[in-house]
Amino acid sequence: MGVAGCGKSSLGQACAEALGWPLLEGDEYHPAANIEKMRAGIALTDADREGWLDRLGSLLRDAGNGAVLTCSALRQRYRDRLRSFVPGLRFAFLELGEADAYARVAARPNHPFPPSLVRSQFATLEPPVGEPGVLRLDALRPLCELRDETVAWMRGELDAKESA
Numbered sequence: 001m002g003v004a005g006c007g008k009s010s011l012g013q014a015c016a017e018a019l020g021w022p023l024l025e026g027d028e029y030h031p032a033a034n035i036e037k038m039r040a041g042i043a044l045t046d047a048d049r050e051g052w053l054d055r056l057g058s059l060l061r062d063a064g065n066g067a068v069l070t071c072s073a074l075r076q077r078y079r080d081r082l083r084s085f086v087p088g089l090r091f092a093f094l095e096l097g098e099a100d101a102y103a104r105v106a107a108r109p110n111h112p113f114p115p116s117l118v119r120s121q122f123a124t125l126e127p128p129v130g131e132p133g134v135l136r137l138d139a140l141r142p143l144c145e146l147r148d149e150t151v152a153w154m155r156g157e158l159d160a161k162e163s164a
Contacts, residue, residue: 001073001128002094003121004113005104006139007146011094012070014147019154022063026071027112029055038112043120046075053078057085074124076131090133092150098122100140 002008009025016023030038034048053071060069060082073079073091083089096104098118106115128134135153137146 001071001079001091002139003072003074003096003098003101003125004118005101005108006094006096007104007143008070008072008094010143011092011137011146011150012068014143015092015150015154016068018147018151019066019068021066021068024056024059024063024067024069026052026056026069029059035112038114038117041114041116043117043124046077049078053081054085057082060089061085072121074121075126076128079128079131088133090135090154091128091131092135092137092153093128094137094139094146095127096139 009027012023012025015021030052034044034052037044037048056069056071060067069082071078071082073082079089079091101121102115102118105111105113105118128136135150137149139146
């Protein structure tokens with residue numbers, strides 16, 4: 001989880017491969033209306049995200065033995081909504097500054113999320129500080145390090161308190 005450009009898709013793919021779990025790319029499950037709003041530079045509202053979060057929660061619940069989901073999950077209520085489908089759900093929070101997020105998003109050609117919306121991500125973000133089952137990660141670290149730390153945490157080999 002984290003703001004646009006933090007590396008959710010890259011880390012999610014790497015972790016899914018390492019764990020042997022399916023990857024659920026959250027952006028692929030947005031309804032067409034949400035995609036059009038983002039392409040038009042309009043930030044999504046809580047109401048826009050409701051059905052999307054329910055669909056993602058259902059997919060996670062139905063995955064059975066585990067899945068990796070990439071999802072911004074910017075507000076605590078979004079994370080709690082996902083947790084309502086999968087009690088004990090854990091989140092790897094990729095922390096990234098606004099300037100770095102903007103640069104990364106601007107470098108993605110043909111992505112439906114324009115750089116103009118990066119600021120809205122930070123305005124919406126409620127960092128999961130103090131929430132259970134959260135691993136905080138510096139998104140600027142090398143992907144292989146982020147993958148190894150996240151996979152070790154998922155396997156119970158690393159206490160989240162040791163990380164960040």
